[in-house]
Amino acid sequence: TVSGNVLISAYAQVGHAQDARTFFNEMLDRNASTWNNMINAYVQSGELEHARALFDVMPQRDQGTWSLMIHAYTRRKLLEQAEQLFLQLEEPDVMSKTCMIVGYGLAGRISDAYNMFTGMVERDTVSYNAMVQAFAENNHTDSARQIFDSIPRPNLSSFNAMIAAYAQQGNVQQAKEIFDQTKSRNVVTWTAMMNAYGQAGQVEEAKRIFDTMPEPNTVSWTTMITAYAQNGMSKEALQLFRCMDLAGVEATRVTYVSVLYACSDLTELQLGRLVHRDVKNLHRRLYFENVVGNSLMQMYGRCGKLVEARTVFDEMVDRSTPSWNTMISAYSKAGHGTEALRLFELMAVDGGSRPDCITFMSILFACSHAGLVEVTRSQFRSMSMDYQLEPW
């Protein structure tokens, strides 16, 4: 049984739920870990429905089963589902509660997160860290700091989370202060500190960290590229991307987002097209990532290539609200107000994404520049009437 569990767990790691299931079906005696591993295999390969189906028929669920399933829901931002499971637990353990803190934090329900936290009779460092993170990602940096200061036995993740919290506020001084208190550091610590400098516009300092840190990984490289791009040094960003490629470090979707941002910043159409080709041919998985498509559209739009932008848009497999916004505003900025409006109507018909206030800003911009005053007026009404968005 144990070796069978190891095998299923191995399949789970690589996301081969199908193979895991075949093996699972052939196993004679299964214990709770067997089931948990199998559910986890479905979770890892993104098949939540299958995971849930198995969860529902599992004979002897243990605490791990529940928190595994709750965690899967919170990560996919399906908080209702997570909550529903959580409430069925008579005696939720520390891990399930921590999952809920994370879930509430991600959903911006910070007081629910805090209530969960304060209601815990037993907490470990991970629960404290989750609470720090929940406050931090909702910009309650001071509250995050208070929790941080109250952690009995902080670990490196506690420090890393706090450094990142200050980094996103652009507060280098505080970030550095925490950084200097760390006894040991890992790649996350260094990268977070590097980002703190980048966010504060201290690109040279960021680069100094990047050059001296022990083992920069793809996130570290991307952070440095982003630091350049966001501080008006897009040429350097693109140069560093070349180095990253030469160093054999795998790009991620975030890398491409930053690189394409640098391309649009410089209206480097040639390079942008090259990147487009590379990601399409060499990173097929990333090519279908929503954010990568958005960045490609943005790049083409910025370079005035609306047809190519539109082609990317049409090829996208799932379009988020930012996808629609990017394309609509590309039309708007190019003075194609009518096209922008047409796309907006298509958005409503498509129904896959809801317009948000950015959509309306783009539409209003398009209308006003096209001199479509009447249309502007009616869109403005629709904004509050149909979508409950307040004009401001």
Next chain:
RNA sequence: CUGGCCAAGCUAA
């Protein structure tokens, strides 16, 4: 042999 926390990223102005 299974479950929870930490670093980078896209759209309007």
